[in-house]
Amino acid sequence: xxxxxxxxxxxxxxxxxxxELGWVVTPATAPGSGLTVLDVTITPGQGHAFHRHPDQEEVxxxxxxxxxxxxxxxxxxxGPGESVHVPKDTVHASFVAADADGPAHLSVVLTxxxxxxxxxxxxxxxxEPWASLR
Numbered sequence: 001x002x003x004x005x006x007x008x009x010x011x012x013x014x015x016x017x018x019x020e021l022g023w024v025v026t027p028a029t030a031p032g033s034g035l036t037v038l039d040v041t042i043t044p045g046q047g048h049a050f051h052r053h054p055d056q057e058e059v060x061x062x063x064x065x066x067x068x069x070x071x072x073x074x075x076x077x078x079g080p081g082e083s084v085h086v087p088k089d090t091v092h093a094s095f096v097a098a099d100a101d102g103p104a105h106l107s108v109v110l111t112x113x114x115x116x117x118x119x120x121x122x123x124x125x126x127x128e129p130w131a132s133l134r
Contacts, residue, residue, distance in 0.1 A: 004030040006024055006025065010029065011023060011024055011039060013039075017046070018048055019046055019048075019103065020041040021038055021039075022039030022040070023038065023117070024039050025037035025118070026113070026119075027113055027115075027116060027117070027118050028116075033113055035109055035110065035111040035113055036111070036113045036118030036119050037107065037109050038106075038107075038108040038109075038119070039105075039108075040105070040108050041103050042065075042094060042095070042103055042104045042106070043096065043103045044102065044103060045098035045100075046095070046096060047067075047068070047095030048093060048094050049093050049095075049123070050091050050092070050093040050123075050124050050133070051091070051093065051121045051122060051123045051124060052089055052090060052091045052092070053086075053088060053110060053119075053120060053121050053122075055088060055112070055120060056088055056110040056111060056119075057110070058086040058092075058108060058109065059084070059086070059109045060083060060084050060094065060107075060108050061082070061106065061107045061108075061109075062083070062104060062106055063105040063107055064080055064104065064105045065096065065100065065104030065105055066078065066096070066097070066104060067094045067095060068095040068096070068097065069084050069092070069093075069094055070091075070092055070093040070134075071084060072092070091130060093125070093130075094106070095134070
């Protein structure tokens with residue numbers, strides 16, 4: 001296997017209710033890779049609500065902005081240069097305050113890469129205790 005260069009113009013971006021998701025390293029952009037890398041932007045007042053990756057661990061690094069990061073029922077604030085490791089099948093969520101100066105920009109790495117997109121999540125925000133946490 002050889003390396004794969006991914007240019008900004010090559011990144012597929014999805015606009016979501018809470019921000020934007022850029023697919024940087026995926027099975028399509030780096031065949032045979034054991035990880036998935038996402039370029040994530042969360043807009044003020046929004047967030048990727050409580051979810052889990054049954055077969056993937058995740059590292060979220062804040063590039064700019066500030067997030068309210070949850071891992072299970074523990075919450076902290078992360079700023080630029082700070083990260084969180086989320087073990088596989090662990091419920092977590094990331095939010096940006098409504099009064100934030102701007103969006104938060106994150107680099108997200110998941111491993112192993114699973115499925116065609118390299119990413120699989122179970123959304124649990126509508127179930128307890130997650131629905132009542134925030």
